[in-house]
Amino acid sequence: MSLVTSLTIIELFLLTLASLTLYTAHFYFRYFTRKSKVPGPVPLPIFGTLLYSYKVGTFNFIRDCYEKYGPIFEIYVGDNLITHREIYLSKPELLEKIFSNSTKSNFTLRNPSHDGMDELGFGKNGMVMNSDVASWKKNRMLSVPLLMNPGFLKNQVHVTQEMFKEMEICWKSLYDDKILLEFTSLMQRFSLDLVIASTLGKPSFAVKSLYNSLDGTNKQNENSSAYKSSQDLIRQVHSFFKSLLFFEQPAWLRHTLLLYYNNYYLNEMKSLNNSIENDIKIRREEIIMDIKNGINVQEKWRDIMSLFLLKYSITENQGKTSQIQDFDVTDDVIRSNLTEVFIGGADTTANSLSFTIYYLCKYPHVKKRLFDDIDVILSSNTSRDVTFEDIEKFEYGEAVIKEVNRMTPVAPVIDRSNVAEDEIGGYSFEAGTRFNAFMAQIYKNPEYFKDPEEFNPDRFMKGSENVSHKYNSYLPFGSGLRVCPGRHGAMIVMKTFLMCFLKTYDVEFFDKNQKLNVSFDVGFHCDEYKIAITRK
Numbered sequence: 001m002s003l004v005t006s007l008t009i010i011e012l013f014l015l016t017l018a019s020l021t022l023y024t025a026h027f028y029f030r031y032f033t034r035k036s037k038v039p040g041p042v043p044l045p046i047f048g049t050l051l052y053s054y055k056v057g058t059f060n061f062i063r064d065c066y067e068k069y070g071p072i073f074e075i076y077v078g079d080n081l082i083t084h085r086e087i088y089l090s091k092p093e094l095l096e097k098i099f100s101n102s103t104k105s106n107f108t109l110r111n112p113s114h115d116g117m118d119e120l121g122f123g124k125n126g127m128v129m130n131s132d133v134a135s136w137k138k139n140r141m142l143s144v145p146l147l148m149n150p151g152f153l154k155n156q157v158h159v160t161q162e163m164f165k166e167m168e169i170c171w172k173s174l175y176d177d178k179i180l181l182e183f184t185s186l187m188q189r190f191s192l193d194l195v196i197a198s199t200l201g202k203p204s205f206a207v208k209s210l211y212n213s214l215d216g217t218n219k220q221n222e223n224s225s226a227y228k229s230s231q232d233l234i235r236q237v238h239s240f241f242k243s244l245l246f247f248e249q250p251a252w253l254r255h256t257l258l259l260y261y262n263n264y265y266l267n268e269m270k271s272l273n274n275s276i277e278n279d280i281k282i283r284r285e286e287i288i289m290d291i292k293n294g295i296n297v298q299e300k301w302r303d304i305m306s307l308f309l310l311k312y313s314i315t316e317n318q319g320k321t322s323q324i325q326d327f328d329v330t331d332d333v334i335r336s337n338l339t340e341v342f343i344g345g346a347d348t349t350a351n352s353l354s355f356t357i358y359y360l361c362k363y364p365h366v367k368k369r370l371f372d373d374i375d376v377i378l379s380s381n382t383s384r385d386v387t388f389e390d391i392e393k394f395e396y397g398e399a400v401i402k403e404v405n406r407m408t409p410v411a412p413v414i415d416r417s418n419v420a421e422d423e424i425g426g427y428s429f430e431a432g433t434r435f436n437a438f439m440a441q442i443y444k445n446p447e448y449f450k451d452p453e454e455f456n457p458d459r460f461m462k463g464s465e466n467v468s469h470k471y472n473s474y475l476p477f478g479s480g481l482r483v484c485p486g487r488h489g490a491m492i493v494m495k496t497f498l499m500c501f502l503k504t505y506d507v508e509f510f511d512k513n514q515k516l517n518v519s520f521d522v523g524f525h526c527d528e529y530k531i532a533i534t535r536k
């Protein structure tokens with residue numbers, strides 16, 4: 001008979017009570033004797049400071065902590081039974097080390113190593129979640145030149161514009177003069193189509209399938225194998241997004257009570273990996289065939305997958321992987337870097353655009369100025385295609401996007417962790433401490449932005465005195481060694497979208513009292529809202 005079954009209920013109860021008491025004593029002993037006593041609310045065992053945010057919401061709780069404890073404070077986040085502390089930094093001066101560009105910096109990690117990310121296949125691969133510094137550096141070396149490639153960036157104008165035109169066809173088939181749209185979920189689909197096209201160089205039908213469900217516009221496509229495999233891909237990418245949060249849970253929970261979901265997500269991930277690796281093999285063959293036929297492959301293939309193959313994989317010994325500084329650029333490596341773009345690019349772009357259109361409906365004078373600017377840039381010929389040169393001239397459009405990202409940043413906090421003990425703000429922190437740059441708080445601080453609650457895109461126009469010139473005070477794409485490698489592409493895509501949209505359409509709230517509803521997990525998400533658009 002096992003020890004547990006031979007115990008009476010009272011003995012079991014006493015044993016549990018004793019364990020909890022010991023755990024609590026140990027928890028508070030560690031808490032009160034911790035090395036650097038950063039101010040912050042006293043945590044509870046097991047739950048950390050999680051329960052304090054229950055009523056007000058996580059973001060308001062963090063903001064209240066800033067008000068109460070000042071620019072450096074700590075909270076305890078419960079990874080269920082294991083609590084860890086997170087240090088919030090809310091002054092540009094405190095961010096110098098974590099956003100340092102020095103290769104000797106101790107702040108090269110986003111998060112310390114986590115078994116969930118390892119199980120999902122991201123802990124030692126790619127960039128965003130990679131907690132193996134040597135491997136992360138090599139992956140950055142591979143990906144950054146491609147994401148910054150001028151040909152790729154220029155082509156983003158074309159890809160975005162073509163995608164916009166396809167969406168317009170769906171609109172035309174459904175409505176006549178006034179078009180009603182639930183904008184946020186449309187932008188989620190639009191960004192997914194865009195990110196799949198830019199990464200894999202193939203169509204997906206997330207926007208079209210939305211309209212199919214409304215009126216059957218493209219029903220004939222539904223039976224095609226491209227449509228079906230696109231629907232699978234879209235589902236797998238969605239599961240992948242959800243699994244990123246799910247795999248933050250501790251292994252003991254995922255492998256017991258949540259085992260069904262654990263296996264479901266792993267299977268979906270495996271299917272996504274297989275599908276992308278299959279695409280890589282097919283594309284390699286296509287490119288090799290094009291080279292043999294004397295086709296200019298640099299002109300023809302502009303998506304990131306093809307750029308990877310052309311730069312690192314297809315050599316004179318066609319089909320063999322090349323060596324980059326002792327790093328085998330295998331299909332596995334290419335695939336994990338492509339998936340990064342889904343994580344980094346889809347949700348961020350969708351939310352940023354949803355927030356932008358919200359602010360334009362709310363501030364018609366800003367919208368009017370954008371209409372006028374676009375008219376000047378296109379010399380009143382709004383039926384012609386938008387070019388890369390037009391996008392470069394669209395300074396006010398960029399200022400609007402920047403101001404939107406200051407008012408409601410897609411990345412209100414940016415996380416980092418240290419590989420070795422280091423000091424910040426007079427406190428010493430052991431390796432593996434988690435830090436959050438609290439950018440949303442800095443953006444609303446009058447010390448850095450004059451009249452911070454005022455929506456004023458002019459503050460981002462060249463020469464404006466309104467913009468903060470304080471180093472590290474405005475970082476919508478992060479900074480330092482882990483700065484967003486998709487930042488130029490993202491800005492081009494968003495400006496192109498704005499120009500394509502506003503050159504043809506006027507946009508207003510469906511409900512003129514529409515509030516901006518925002519939810520917060522790792523970033524700010526724009527909740528659903530309806531707009532009405534009319535041809536100008």
Ligand code: HEM
Nearest residue numbers: 127128344345348349352411477478479482483484486490
């Ligand atoms: C509005 C759009 C976007 C915003 C606001 C945004 C913002 C950010 C931020 C704040 C970070 C963290 C930077 C840091 O830790 O210092 C980041 C990282 C990253 N972003 Fe973006 N991003 C956007 C679009 C994109 C796009 C389109 C791509 C890909 C083409 C992308 C790929 C990545 C990757 C791979 C990382 C991780 C870099 C690393 O850890 O080394 N992002 N992004």
